[in-house]
Amino acid sequence: MTLLDVRGLTIHYDLPQGTVRAVEDATFTVDRGEVVAIIGESGSGKTTLAMSIAGLLRPPGRVVRGHIYFEGLDLSRLDDEKWREIRGRDITVVFQDPNTYLNPLMNVGRQVAEVFEAHGMGSIRSREVAQRAIEILRRVRIQDPDKRYWSYPHELSGGMKQRVLIAMAIALKPKLLIADEPTSALDATIQAQILDLLEELRREMGMSLLLITHDLGVAAKIAHRIIVMYAGQIVEMGRADEIMSDPLHPYTRALVRSVKLDRKRLLGVPSGAPPSLISPPPGCRFHPRCPYATEQCTAWRHTLYVRDNRRVACILYA
Amino acid sequence: MVLRFLAWRGLQMAITIIGVILVLFLLVRILPGDPARLLAGPEASQEDVEELRRLLGLDRPLHEQFAAYFLSVLSGDLGTSYRTGEPVIDEIMRRLPYTLALAVAAQTLAIAVAVPLGIVAALRPRSIAGYAASIFGVLGSSLPVFWTALLLIWAFSVELKLLPSGGAGTPAHMVLPTAVLALFLMGNLVRITRASLLEVLGANHVVTAHSKGLPWNKVLTRHVIRNALVPIVTLVGVQFGTLLGGAVITETVFGWPGIGRLVVESIFVRDYAVLQGAILIIALFFMLINFFVDMVQMLIDPRTRHV
Numbered sequence: 001m002t003l004l005d006v007r008g009l010t011i012h013y014d015l016p017q018g019t020v021r022a023v024e025d026a027t028f029t030v031d032r033g034e035v036v037a038i039i040g041e042s043g044s045g046k047t048t049l050a051m052s053i054a055g056l057l058r059p060p061g062r063v064v065r066g067h068i069y070f071e072g073l074d075l076s077r078l079d080d081e082k083w084r085e086i087r088g089r090d091i092t093v094v095f096q097d098p099n100t101y102l103n104p105l106m107n108v109g110r111q112v113a114e115v116f117e118a119h120g121m122g123s124i125r126s127r128e129v130a131q132r133a134i135e136i137l138r139r140v141r142i143q144d145p146d147k148r149y150w151s152y153p154h155e156l157s158g159g160m161k162q163r164v165l166i167a168m169a170i171a172l173k174p175k176l177l178i179a180d181e182p183t184s185a186l187d188a189t190i191q192a193q194i195l196d197l198l199e200e201l202r203r204e205m206g207m208s209l210l211l212i213t214h215d216l217g218v219a220a221k222i223a224h225r226i227i228v229m230y231a232g233q234i235v236e237m238g239r240a241d242e243i244m245s246d247p248l249h250p251y252t253r254a255l256v257r258s259v260k261l262d263r264k265r266l267l268g269v270p271s272g273a274p275p276s277l278i279s280p281p282p283g284c285r286f287h288p289r290c291p292y293a294t295e296q297c298t299a300w301r302h303t304l305y306v307r308d309n310r311r312v313a314c315i316l317y318a
Numbered sequence: 319m320v321l322r323f324l325a326w327r328g329l330q331m332a333i334t335i336i337g338v339i340l341v342l343f344l345l346v347r348i349l350p351g352d353p354a355r356l357l358a359g360p361e362a363s364q365e366d367v368e369e370l371r372r373l374l375g376l377d378r379p380l381h382e383q384f385a386a387y388f389l390s391v392l393s394g395d396l397g398t399s400y401r402t403g404e405p406v407i408d409e410i411m412r413r414l415p416y417t418l419a420l421a422v423a424a425q426t427l428a429i430a431v432a433v434p435l436g437i438v439a440a441l442r443p444r445s446i447a448g449y450a451a452s453i454f455g456v457l458g459s460s461l462p463v464f465w466t467a468l469l470l471i472w473a474f475s476v477e478l479k480l481l482p483s484g485g486a487g488t489p490a491h492m493v494l495p496t497a498v499l500a501l502f503l504m505g506n507l508v509r510i511t512r513a514s515l516l517e518v519l520g521a522n523h524v525v526t527a528h529s530k531g532l533p534w535n536k537v538l539t540r541h542v543i544r545n546a547l548v549p550i551v552t553l554v555g556v557q558f559g560t561l562l563g564g565a566v567i568t569e570t571v572f573g574w575p576g577i578g579r580l581v582v583e584s585i586f587v588r589d590y591a592v593l594q595g596a597i598l599i600i601a602l603f604f605m606l607i608n609f610f611v612d613m614v615q616m617l618i619d620p621r622t623r624h625v
Contacts, residue, residue, distance in 0.1 A: 104523070105619055
């Protein structure tokens with residue numbers, strides 16, 4: 001059963017230096033209860049994609065083409081007031097850096113309580129709302145939640161703050177939780193705890209999880225399906241186990257190999273940054289770094305070829 | 319914890335005030351000119367001047383003068399004016415209400431106009447308020463006070479004959495000096511408000527607030543304006559402290575009998591006692607305001623609550 005259906009989504013940032021083609025023609029679905037990981041380097045457009053699904057795309061970013069269907073409702077055509085009702089209740093986000101995504105001047109309990117207030121369940125000053133916030137803090141395994149309720153962000157560790165952000169995101173049992181690099185600002189041991197917590201909450205609540213990460217290892221651990229993005233385009237998607245055992249796209253192959261050998265750098269491709277999205281290379285955007293590139297690649301138009309359960313955007317599979 | 323903070327700040331203030339008294343005492347003695355000669359007048363004989371110097375205690379060694387002064391300050395006696403023979407404290411108390419009234423009025427007006435203007439300018443940079451904020455920001459801090467004062471006197475007193483050009487006594491007398499000072503304060507205040515708000519608007523925790531589905535007005539009041547208040551409060555503290563020190567130029571142009579003019583007059587006649595007393599009171603006010611600003615800061619930002 002499809003929960004989220006993204007079709008041909010194209011997002012541009014209009015900057016004085018030119019138009020940044022952050023996301024081009026993204027098409028994919030997320031089923032109910034499914035964990036889908038979008039993986040890519042920084043600048044691959046994965047965060048822009050996630051923010052547009054959460055209704056948090058900020059100018060100069062704008063959806064140029066395409067649709068985001070959520071339970072059949074087209075989010076890309078929604079007005080602010082409707083969006084406000086969906087955000088925080090049906091679609092929620094856990095952000096990357098717990099240190100900056102919490103308000104330093106407000107105690108964490110009230111920041112959680114605000115979610116209830118925003119969706120008409122009483123003022124943050126009311127006892128019932130505070131009690132619910134405390135229950136949610138307990139749910140994300142914060143010790144002494146009734147004491148921690150009054151703590152300010154600077155009094156908590158990074159892992160604790162990330163739990164507070166998760167508490168906000170699960171408070172109203174959302175249908176879709178978007179986690180944008182939820183562990184990359186944390187220590188390795190805390191990373192595993194947070195991932196386990198997310199996976200456990202997802203299973204209990206039956207929600208879908210869209211995990212945005214640059215870390216294929218993290219994605220392989222909990223995702224059912226993986227979407228690989230490069231320079232604003234989806235280059236491969238399929239079941240997580242199949243992608244890990246048999247990556248098709250040259251970029252995915254390099255990613256999988258470096259994860260298996262536990263290397264930080266991409267293996268088998270020339271090092272270098274992903275291309276500028278203001279003037280991307282013609283044809284396949286990966287061809288300047290691709291070991292298999294031929295003349296044809298510069299004239300190729302981005303297409304996802306179907307191969308068994310897999311979609312792959314490479315001329316080798318045409 | 320609050321008690322520990324208060325005790326610590328009390329000690330700090332006591333040390334500061336001793337330092338202020340000492341520096342003031344020395345500074346005033348370094349100034350060129352001889353108060354005994356000035357007071358006695360150019361006609362007086364050398365004997366008369368020496369006699370006067372002895373009477374005023376100015377012939378005694380410096381450390382004795384300081385000890386005597388320090389002890390009398392502690393007992394609330396700021397000395398006697400060389401010029402009028404009156405207690406300094408009386409003179410200051412006569413002037414203080416004028417300075418206070420002008421400072422409170424100008425600061426209130428400046429906040430009432432500049433803060434909302436700065437907020438709107440940050441939210442809608444291309445609106446009328448946005449442009450007004452830019453104009454206030456530039457004019458307020460770049461037009462010299464004496465010039466705007468003269469301009470307003472020319473317009474409202476000379477041409478329109480609506481308001482008195484100087485002096486004190488009726489509320490009408492306050493209008494022009496208040497306007498001049500407020501305009502000056504607004505320049506910085508508008509700019510700080512707008513800059514602070516823009517910074518907070520771009521902060522990540524504001525995205526979190528939106529992601530909860532919080533209505534925009536609540537995002538604005540709870541997560542933007544409150545956070546943007548910290549630098550604004552600091553600036554207002556500094557501005558108000560400066561005003562209490564007497565807006566020397568404004569008070570002079572408008573003949574306003576405040577502390578600022580008292581200081582200037584005392585300098586001209588080398589009235590050490592009044593000068594010392596007035597500056598001491600100004601320093602005291604400054605410390606109290608700083609203390610108050612710190613308290614407000616602690617109220618807003620929990621991160622500053624650890625001493």
